[in-house]
Amino acid sequence: MSCYFNIDKKIEEIAQKAEEKASEAFARIDHTGRCNGEKVLKAFIDNRVGDMHLKGTTGYGYGDAGRDKLDAVYAQILGAEDALVRHTFVNGTHAISTALFGILRPGDLMLSLTGKPYDTLNDVIFGEKGGSLTEFGIKYDQIDLLPDGRVNFGAIHERARSCKAAYIQRSRGYSLRPSITVSEISEMIEAVKRVNPDAVVIVDNCYGELVERVEPCDVGADLIAGSLIKNLGGGIAPTGGYIAGRKDLVELCSYRLTTVGTGKEVGCTLDMNRDMFLGLFMAPETVKNAVKTATFASAFFDLLGFETYPYCNEYRTDIITAIKLGSRKALIAFCEGIQSGSPVDSFVNPEPWDMPGYDSQVIMAAGAFTMGASIELSADAPLREPFAVWMQGGLTYDSGRMGLLLAAQRLADKEIITL
Numbered sequence: 001m002s003c004y005f006n007i008d009k010k011i012e013e014i015a016q017k018a019e020e021k022a023s024e025a026f027a028r029i030d031h032t033g034r035c036n037g038e039k040v041l042k043a044f045i046d047n048r049v050g051d052m053h054l055k056g057t058t059g060y061g062y063g064d065a066g067r068d069k070l071d072a073v074y075a076q077i078l079g080a081e082d083a084l085v086r087h088t089f090v091n092g093t094h095a096i097s098t099a100l101f102g103i104l105r106p107g108d109l110m111l112s113l114t115g116k117p118y119d120t121l122n123d124v125i126f127g128e129k130g131g132s133l134t135e136f137g138i139k140y141d142q143i144d145l146l147p148d149g150r151v152n153f154g155a156i157h158e159r160a161r162s163c164k165a166a167y168i169q170r171s172r173g174y175s176l177r178p179s180i181t182v183s184e185i186s187e188m189i190e191a192v193k194r195v196n197p198d199a200v201v202i203v204d205n206c207y208g209e210l211v212e213r214v215e216p217c218d219v220g221a222d223l224i225a226g227s228l229i230k231n232l233g234g235g236i237a238p239t240g241g242y243i244a245g246r247k248d249l250v251e252l253c254s255y256r257l258t259t260v261g262t263g264k265e266v267g268c269t270l271d272m273n274r275d276m277f278l279g280l281f282m283a284p285e286t287v288k289n290a291v292k293t294a295t296f297a298s299a300f301f302d303l304l305g306f307e308t309y310p311y312c313n314e315y316r317t318d319i320i321t322a323i324k325l326g327s328r329k330a331l332i333a334f335c336e337g338i339q340s341g342s343p344v345d346s347f348v349n350p351e352p353w354d355m356p357g358y359d360s361q362v363i364m365a366a367g368a369f370t371m372g373a374s375i376e377l378s379a380d381a382p383l384r385e386p387f388a389v390w391m392q393g394g395l396t397y398d399s400g401r402m403g404l405l406l407a408a409q410r411l412a413d414k415e416i417i418t419l
């Protein structure tokens with residue numbers, strides 16, 4: 001029983017049952033966390049990270065040793081030849097967009113193997129305001145996921161022959177489809193390369209980093225990209241993104257980020273290096289806590305009578321849990337509960353609003369040290385069928401768990417669940 005929060009005894013009991021139910025998954029998550037913690041430590045040591053690399057630079061940033069070192073450490077951890085890790089990537093979408101524009105040329109075909117990419121890439125690919133891939137004469141096609149959410153391997157053999165880039169989204173995004181494991185990504189890469197050895201396989205790796213013991217580049221992905229206010233920033237990096245993969249391709253992406261010719265050789269790091277290194281070092285622990293929180297959420301809300309995705313003991317490749325709450329009222333109550341358990345802005349009441357780019361109102365709960373950081377406990381829900389909420393993060397397991405208990409308590413207070 002909590003000494004500090006007023007949680008109904010029955011909710012506490014259900015939470016305890018949920019933890020028992022998740023114990024097998026927790027053991028697996030601990031093991032993965034330990035392996036990844038060692039992997040990250042080894043990369044710091046192998047690359048001889050020193051105190052000098054934590055210091056800031058200004059101006060052009062020629063010869064910024066910390067920046068180059070961070071790229072090398074990232075590359076080793078991600079199983080890549082090279083990496084481009086910069087605080088000047090404003091978000092994950094920016095890193096993915098830079099990778100696409102870095103590789104694709106007029107007349108090329110981008111083929112998504114996992115259906116429609118994440119919402120924020122709509123404008124990057126099709127946008128009519130000017131500057132989209134489409135405007136530059138890059139063609140786009142997609143292979144939809146099968147009705148059960150699985151990958152359509154048959155279609156890859158038929159349709160990947162002529163693409164320049166084959167695109168994979170690892171995490172589920174705002175859908176209830178399963179996320180795609182690194183082992184499945186490996187099979188997809190094999191399927192693409194069998195019919196088109198020159199295709200560049202690009203993976204949107206957002207929310208996936210360090211959840212498994214291997215990463216997409218370990219199994220042959222040519223390029224991956226993601227955000228540092230998700231997994232690899234470890235809850236410490238205040239902004240940024242990364243691209244990693246084949247050296248020649250990372251070079252092309254760096255030309256797109258800065259200028260052709262200067263590429264990775266420029267860009268000062270200001271005082272960001274220390275936070276980026278520290279965040280990366282913390283990332284295996286932070287991701288472990290987030291995956292445990294998500295796993296607990298699956299078990300707990302399942303016991304409370306809701307459908308959860310994935311179910312608690314299912315093998316995970318990202319930090320997301322989706323919970324089908326079934327009504328507008330329940331979504332709002334859930335998000336209010338999560339918000340009330342946040343370390344920052346606990347006193348704020350989240351409300352549904354019309355967010356640009358979405359076709360329905362959205363409600364979000366986020367009380368984070370870094371604005372919008374979804375490695376911290378957070379929940380978002382579009383207010384439409386099937387009235388599901390997507391939750392993720394939790395810098396520490398105990399705080400994440402309490403956030404979820406408060407969400408359940410709010411559902412009980414509003415008589416949405418009976419105990």
Ligand SMILES: *Cc1c(COP(=O)(O)O)cnc(C)c1O
Pocket residue numbers: 091092093094118120169171172173204206207227
């Ligand atoms: C978060 C995310 C992105 C990028 O979103 P940003 O908000 O721009 O960082 C892209 N794809 C997926 C699957 C994501 O979860």
